[in-house]
């Protein structure tokens with residue numbers, strides 16, 4: 521297998537220039553080789569992409585948090601994948617549940633955005649996750665299967681695709697699924713990728729867990745075979761917590 525863990529910080533709508541000091545702290549830890557064996561990624565708001573790229577060393581990825589599905593045109597307030605790339609992004613988070621809720625992004629929308637991102641050369645991190653109501657109704661596998669099939673474009677390569685499993689009820693709540701449940705759901709997602717793209721492809725794709733990941737619980741998630749890293753919200757805003765999570769990653 522040998523999938524290197526990806527430790528990804530999603531800053532969401534947080535971060536002014538003052539917070540670039542957190543990136544300097546990450547850069548200092550990278551310089552002293554004190555970040556653990558995983559790959560690091562930070563997704564700041566679009567306003568800080570260019571500055572983030574300047575403050576971070578080149579081996580730390582910088583990601584946007586969404587992109588438009590068109591390359592240019594009359595879309596006031598939107599940003600194309602190429603614009604984000606030019607600003608410093610090498611990756612983009614797509615289909616986060618907050619985008620799906622706040623901006624009514626459907627699986628088809630996410631897929632179109634992913635196609636645009638891939639065409640611009642960006643790595644795409646596609647998020648899936650069930651709501652509390654869906655979980656209670658035992659619909660988790662149906663929802664995850666549908667989201668994965670509908671949101672991931674057919675022409676993607678394994679290197680350019682990362683999946684993030686983020687149960688909505690675990691985001692920002694302090695609640696998390698049990699390691700047993702996470703293992704089962706990540707295995708389900710990998711099998712689903714294998715059915716569509718083949719086993720070799722699926723075994724290369726990193727599947728991150730997201731939802732209330734903290735320094736205190738990250739290691740138990742990283743110990744699971746099919747968990748290839750974390751997508752971290754709140755705990756990524758402080759370099760000390762983000763780095764503590766990164767340091768708890770095992771070598772793979």
Ligand SMILES: O=C(CO)COP(=O)(O)O
Nearest residue numbers: 530691692731732753754
């Ligand atoms: O949504 C998330 C990352 O994309 C998770 O957020 P929290 O880590 O704050 O729960």
